[in-house]
Amino acid sequence: xxxxxxxxxxxxxxxxxxxxxxxxxxxxxxxxxxxxxxxxxxxxxxxxxxxxxxxxxxxxxxxxxxxxxxxxxxxxxxxxxxxxxxxxxxxxxxxxxxxxxxxxxxxxxxxxxxxxxxxxxxxxxxxxxxxxxxxxxxxxxxxxxxxxxxxxxxxxxxxxxxxxxxxxxxxxxxxxxxxxxxxxxxxxxxxxxxxxxxxxxxxxxxxxxxxxxxxxxxx
Amino acid sequence: xxxxxxxxxxxxxxxxxxxxxxxxxxxxxxxxxxxxxxxxxxxxxxxxxxxxxxxxxxxxxxxxxxxxxxxxxxxxxxxxxxxxxxxxxxxxxxxxxxxxxxxxxxxxxxxxxxxxxxxxxxxxxxxxxxxxxxxxxxxxxxxxxxxxxxxxxxxxxxxxxxxxxxxxxxxxxxxxxxxxxxxxxxxxxxxxxxxxxxxxxxxxxxxxxxxxxxxxxxxxxxxxxxxxxxxxxxxxxxxxxxxxxxxxxxxxxxxxxxxxxxxxxxxxxxxxxxxxxxxxxxxxxxxxxxxxxxxxxxxxxxxxxxxxxxxxxxx
Numbered sequence: 212x213x214x215x216x217x218x219x220x221x222x223x224x225x226x227x228x229x230x231x232x233x234x235x236x237x238x239x240x241x242x243x244x245x246x247x248x249x250x251x252x253x254x255x256x257x258x259x260x261x262x263x264x265x266x267x268x269x270x271x272x273x274x275x276x277x278x279x280x281x282x283x284x285x286x287x288x289x290x291x292x293x294x295x296x297x298x299x300x301x302x303x304x305x306x307x308x309x310x311x312x313x314x315x316x317x318x319x320x321x322x323x324x325x326x327x328x329x330x331x332x333x334x335x336x337x338x339x340x341x342x343x344x345x346x347x348x349x350x351x352x353x354x355x356x357x358x359x360x361x362x363x364x365x366x367x368x369x370x371x372x373x374x375x376x377x378x379x380x381x382x383x384x385x386x387x388x389x390x391x392x393x394x395x396x397x398x399x400x401x402x403x404x405x406x407x408x409x410x411x412x413x414x415x416x417x418x419x420x421x422x423x424x425x426x427x428x429x430x
Numbered sequence: 431x432x433x434x435x436x437x438x439x440x441x442x443x444x445x446x447x448x449x450x451x452x453x454x455x456x457x458x459x460x461x462x463x464x465x466x467x468x469x470x471x472x473x474x475x476x477x478x479x480x481x482x483x484x485x486x487x488x489x490x491x492x493x494x495x496x497x498x499x500x501x502x503x504x505x506x507x508x509x510x511x512x513x514x515x516x517x518x519x520x521x522x523x524x525x526x527x528x529x530x531x532x533x534x535x536x537x538x539x540x541x542x543x544x545x546x547x548x549x550x551x552x553x554x555x556x557x558x559x560x561x562x563x564x565x566x567x568x569x570x571x572x573x574x575x576x577x578x579x580x581x582x583x584x585x586x587x588x589x590x591x592x593x594x595x596x597x598x599x600x601x602x603x604x605x606x607x608x609x610x611x612x613x614x615x616x617x618x619x620x621x622x623x624x625x626x627x628x629x630x631x632x633x634x635x636x637x638x639x640x641x642x643x644x645x646x647x648x649x650x651x652x653x654x655x656x657x658x659x660x661x662x663x664x665x666x667x668x669x670x671x672x673x674x675x676x677x678x679x680x681x682x683x684x685x686x687x688x689x690x691x692x693x694x695x696x697x698x699x700x701x702x703x704x705x706x707x708x709x710x711x712x713x714x715x716x717x718x719x720x721x722x723x724x725x726x727x728x729x730x731x732x733x734x735x736x737x738x739x740x741x742x743x744x745x
Contacts, residue, residue: 223606226605226608229611230614310725
């Protein structure tokens with residue numbers, strides 16, 4: 212792969228990751244959030260493929276394919292299915308108003324860009340320029356977990372966090388061994404499937420999926 | 431050099447006036463077909479415009495000069511916009527720079543003319559339309575500035591022609607994070623600025639939530655014709671700007687006949703396709719509540735702001 216093409220693909224995939232992460236903060240529709248997650252999964256798989264092929268690892272194709280299937284097909288499908296089952300396609304409650312949410316997201320992205328430089332030191336290759344995007348994905352995922360009330364949006368935030376961690380690991384170390392990656396991805400998949408069932412149960416038991424209402428334990 | 435750039439400006443103006451009714455026709459026909467209607471056909475806006483322009487305007491007694499001047503001002507500012515924005519060629523006038531700040535100011539001149547026209551008649555509808563229009567304009571202008579500014583940082587200049595040229599010379603910059611965020615923000619504000627869905631519904635008439643139609647409600651005949659042409663030309667110019675910033679291929683760099691011909695062909699295709707895509711997307715969305723429009727525009731401002739800061743931190 213030529214250096215030009217490598218940089219172009221790296222810029223495109225990280226650009227898509229950042230765009231979908233910021234758009235994620237900016238809306239109340241659950242279906243749209245899941246759609247953005249699909250796009251993010253595709254971008255992440257593209258990123259893994261680009262970095263892996265550039266480093267000359269044949270296993271990158273397998274990892275990218277696995278990520279594509281799990282993050283862009285299976286997980287969104289499971290979440291969409293739970294959302295459809297309980298009939299919740301829009302989120303009503305948020306703990307802060309939309310403007311504060313957006314400004315917070317902007318601040319966190321700036322923070323990600325500001326801290327990534329010192330953390331990486333004076334590496335100046337193309338991959339390390341894209342690390343701020345991974346860090347901002349992590350921070351925006353945490354932000355989503357903090358301010359959103361709906362269980363499905365919390366799940367979306369959690370997956371964004373996971374995508375961010377995966378992106379950083381690929382950009383800084385050229386990827387993890389296949390076994391580790393397989394384990395981590397399937398772990399997250401299991402969490403998503405279980406939480407998908409839990410969300411449906413929550414709706415059936417309480418008539419809402421607002422996690423801020425979950426304060427006490429019952430038998 | 432000067433003759434060549436004057437030629438480019440003249441050709442861009444001719445292009446804009448000729449293609450604008452077709453663009454509106456394509457957008458309306460696309461929407462009608464997707465909704466299962468036949469529609470008026472691609473030539474209908476052109477026929478409407480010809481009919482309106484040949485009619486005597488009816489002006490209310492007691493109306494002032496604003497009613498006469500505002501339509502002319504709107505058309506003039508829109509034509510100036512079409513001349514300043516690099517549509518067919520990146521060859522700019524040396525004396526009048528197609529600077530980003532100049533373009534935004536010219537955009538604002540047309541906006542203010544429309545708002546004054548709405549206030550002029552003294553009717554409740556007009557005033558409401560004007561106030562909404564100004565609220566949206568106040569939120570849109572900073573985002574237009576910021577998002578194009580983000581694209582101007584790598585190019586090192588605020589002249590639009592030079593930005594487009596720099597982006598064309600470096601295709602790697604087209605899809606990086608800065609550019610994606612800025613283009614997305616720009617698309618949102620262009621939709622808001624030209625009064626398309628989800629901010630304003632261009633096909634409504636006599637509805638409490640309308641914005642553009644409320645301001646031109648009191649105009650008729652020739653005045654209405656100029657107002658329609660002026661707002662349509664803004665749409666063409668802004669769509670052309672977005673198309674050339676996002677996909678700068680095909681645009682000429684000098685005034686040679688062949689490159690100009692190719693530039694005209696490229697921009698026509700780009701604008702018409704972009705318009706059809708926009709109209710097709712509009713079928714699937716509903717108008718946003720007016721109180722949620724600032725939220726949408728604040729979101730696009732944040733995107734533009736992020737792209738500016740990212741462009742400084744990366745480059």
